[in-house]
Amino acid sequence: MTMGKNEIIASRVFDVPxxxxxxxxxxxxxxxxxxxxxxxxNTFHECDVRPGGTWRFTMHGPDGVDYPNHCVFVEIVPHERVALDHLSGHEFRVTATFDDLEGRTKVTFRQNFKITEEFEQAKAYCVEGNEQNLDRLGKVLAEMAY
Known part of the structure; x- marks a missing residue:
């Protein structure tokens, strides 16, 4: 995990194409x-995965709190990159890139906040949250691979 200006960057290598x-x-x-x-x-209400497509969902926390989310997909490059803008609450852009490592894949997850103050508030929980997100992704990938 590294940080740039208003940005949290996580990466992970998965043993899948x-x-x-x-x-x-x-x-x-x-x-x-x-x-x-x-x-x-998560409960997905809408998930139109294409540039300009809307993604609306509710994240249900383990404490029973619901977190409504509204995103718009910005860029979809097959097998290379997905970018989306998170527009509800803290505004940020998520960009995920997928680098081929001879059958394995490195995903780089960049979360770039629009406003510095929101970045400063969110980084305390987003750093660990993004790592947990990648943990959960790994479990789904393992199921998909078998």
Whole structure:
């Protein structure tokens, strides 16, 4: 995990081809299974995975609190990159890139906040939350690979 100006960057190498990783990021049924930190579940209301497409969902926290989310997909490059803007609450752009490592794939998860004050507030829980997100993604990828 590293940080840039208003940005949290996490990366992980998975023992799957990048096509599988891209599929996990762009298939609503799969995305709903791993998006968010440990203990969270999701209800997707809309997930139109294309540039300009809307993604509305509710994250259900382990404490019973619901977190409504509104995102818009900005860029979808098959097997290479997914970018989306998170527009509810803290505004940030998530960019995920998928680098082929001869059958394995490195995903780099960049979360760039629009406002410095919001970045300063969110980084305390987003750093760990993003790592947990990648943990959950790994479990879904393992199931997909077998």
């Amino acid at each position: 990048r096509e599988l990783l891209f599929q996990a990021w762009t298939t609503p049924e799969l995305l709903a299974r791993w998006w968010g930190p440990h203990g969270f579940t």
